[in-house]
Amino acid sequence: MVIYSVFVVNKAGSLIYHNDHSPSRPEVEKTFGYPLELTLKLQDERLLVIFGQRDGIRVGHTLLAINGEDVSGTKLGTDNEKNVMDVLNDQSNYPISIKFGRPKLSSNERIMLASMFHSLFAIGSQLSPEPRSSGIEVLETDAFKLHCFQTQTGIKFIVLTDPRQGGVDAILHRLHELYADYALKNSFYALDMPIRCELFDTSLQTALEQAEKSGVYSGV
Amino acid sequence: MESRMTSRSKPSILDKPLSKGKGDLNLSSFAFLFSEMVQYCQNRVHTVPELQQKLSDLGQHVGFRILDTLFLREKNYKREIKLLNMLLFVKTTVWKTLFGKEADKLEHANDDDKTYYIVEKDPLVNKFISVPKDKGSLNCAAFTAGIVEAVLNGCGFPAKVTAHWHRGTTYMIKFDEAVILRDKNMEGR
Numbered sequence: 041m042v043i044y045s046v047f048v049v050n051k052a053g054s055l056i057y058h059n060d061h062s063p064s065r066p067e068v069e070k071t072f073g074y075p076l077e078l079t080l081k082l083q084d085e086r087l088l089v090i091f092g093q094r095d096g097i098r099v100g101h102t103l104l105a106i107n108g109e110d111v112s113g114t115k116l117g118t119d120n121e122k123n124v125m126d127v128l129n130d131q132s133n134y135p136i137s138i139k140f141g142r143p144k145l146s147s148n149e150r151i152m153l154a155s156m157f158h159s160l161f162a163i164g165s166q167l168s169p170e171p172r173s174s175g176i177e178v179l180e181t182d183a184f185k186l187h188c189f190q191t192q193t194g195i196k197f198i199v200l201t202d203p204r205q206g207g208v209d210a211i212l213h214r215l216h217e218l219y220a221d222y223a224l225k226n227s228f229y230a231l232d233m234p235i236r237c238e239l240f241d242t243s244l245q246t247a248l249e250q251a252e253k254s255g256v257y258s259g260v
Numbered sequence: 261m262e263s264r265m266t267s268r269s270k271p272s273i274l275d276k277p278l279s280k281g282k283g284d285l286n287l288s289s290f291a292f293l294f295s296e297m298v299q300y301c302q303n304r305v306h307t308v309p310e311l312q313q314k315l316s317d318l319g320q321h322v323g324f325r326i327l328d329t330l331f332l333r334e335k336n337y338k339r340e341i342k343l344l345n346m347l348l349f350v351k352t353t354v355w356k357t358l359f360g361k362e363a364d365k366l367e368h369a370n371d372d373d374k375t376y377y378i379v380e381k382d383p384l385v386n387k388f389i390s391v392p393k394d395k396g397s398l399n400c401a402a403f404t405a406g407i408v409e410a411v412l413n414g415c416g417f418p419a420k421v422t423a424h425w426h427r428g429t430t431y432m433i434k435f436d437e438a439v440i441l442r443d444k445n446m447e448g449r
Contacts, residue, residue: 225291225388227298228395237390 043248044184044200046215047150050232051194053158055151057235061248067104067141068096074134080125087111087124089140097140105139157198161188191216211251218243283357291388298389298400308395312402312423319406326407327414330357339415343435343443346417350408351378358407359384364428374435378408381428399423405431 044064048057078092080103087103103111103124111124127133145153165175179186180203189197189212197215201208222240223229229237301314331339334353340346347366355363369375383401391398401423408431409421418436423429 220288221291221388222390225288225295226390227295227302227400228390228392236392239388239390 041205041252042202043205043211043252044202046200046244046248047154047196047198048215048219048235049154049158049196049198052232053155055154056233057240058150058154059241059244059248061245063144065142065144066096067139068101069105069137069139070095070097071135071137074131076128080128086143100142101140102143103138104141104143107137154198157188158196161190161196187212189213189216195219205251207251207254211247214247214251215244218247284360287384287387290384294385294400294403295389297403308398311398315400315402316406316409316421319403319408320410321406323407323410324414326354326357327411330354342446343417343439346412346415347376347378347433350411354408354411358404373440374437376433376435378431378433379427379429380431383429386429397425399425399429401429401431408433 042062042064044060044062046057046059046061047055050056077094078089078097080087081090082088089097089099089101089103091099093099105111106124106127115123128136161175165173175190176188179188182203184200185203185205185208187199187201187208189209191197195216197212197219199208199211199215218240219235222237222243223235226237226239229235297318298311298315301311301318305311305314330353331337334357340349351363351366355361363378363380365377365379367377367379369377380401383404385400385403389400391400405421405423409419412419412421412433412435417439419439420434422432422434424432
């Protein structure tokens with residue numbers, strides 16, 4: 041029972057806090073022979089797999105490392121000299137070991153995704169056939185569950201958890217309490233700004249760990 | 261006029277004895293008020309020591325006013341004359357009235373006769389405040405230090421009280437020379 045991450049979005053839709061409690065980015069490393077059966081394409085300064093899904097490597101996965109050396113953009117290694125596509129097209133480098141996976145989100149991407157969710161939430165509550173809808177509360181996928189709680193003031197607490205995690209409502213309310221305590225009562229916190237309060241961080245970590253521990257028992 | 265005639269059976273508020281008062285207040289209310297106080301001072305100063313001085317001044321307002329009621333209620337009108345008893349009074353009674361618990365430790369400085377320390381691990385006023393890095397040494401317990409200073413000054417023990425980050429929060433109380441001399445003379449008698 042894992043809690044993957046926590047996001048807090050203010051009433052304007054911008055991300056004011058995020059915490060990656062247990063990052064779970066799947067990574068697969070495999071050895072390949074020439075020619076490479078996967079088709080790679082450059083997108084957003086990253087090389088993505090667009091065809092040739094096999095053995096755990098799916099479409100959308102990014103090239104993360106070659107032979108242990110990390111790939112940044114299209115350049116290999118720390119000296120940033122060798123172009124990755126050249127290395128892959130050169131037969132003399134094979135057999136080659138390549139690591140694919142979902143890359144870690146950059147902070148810009150996180151902010152963008154949070155704003156996107158904010159808009160979707162608004163659209164969801166408008167589309168609802170019932171008046172006074174609560175907006176999106178749970179979003180389920182086969183890999184994770186996204187829970188959202190909107191307070192009276194428009195602040196949204198979003199928690200990404202394991203699908204089997206129970207008692208997430210309690211977690212969301214506890215997060216709201218912690219926000220009211222350590223962010224709002226802090227003289228140095230300005231409303232709707234990014235939350236940079238140590239006490240909020242530490243108490244949030246403790247609350248999440250507690251929830252994970254008790255989540256095990258509720259799952260059984 | 262009319263209401264007083266009809267409520268003759270109920271004693272008017274001026275006839276009732278002075279009550280001890282309900283001593284309890286919602287922590288959140290106080291926390292929000294204190295957070296506003298710090299922000300108010302913050303907007304009027306330019307440096308951290310000035311901010312601590314302003315908080316201390318606000319504390320002194322509180323200290324002056326609470327001193328008389330405390331002696332009236334707790335000590336039955338008897339005022340403290342000896343230094344150590346006065347410090348114990350501050351540590352136990354004043355803290356208990358203000359925060360609901362006693363201060364953790366009262367200590368005497370090894371090298372300096374005039375300096376005493378009150379140590380508190382987790383002051384109530386700092387409970388929800390995370391000081392950002394650029395404010396460095398700010399300790400909002402300067403407010404409590406102001407309260408203690410006003411109490412001591414009002415009782416005839418002139419002193420300077422400051423708050424420091426040491427073993428939690430330490431209030432350093434520096435008495436005037438005259439106070440120590442007077443206390444020593446009294447011991448001698």
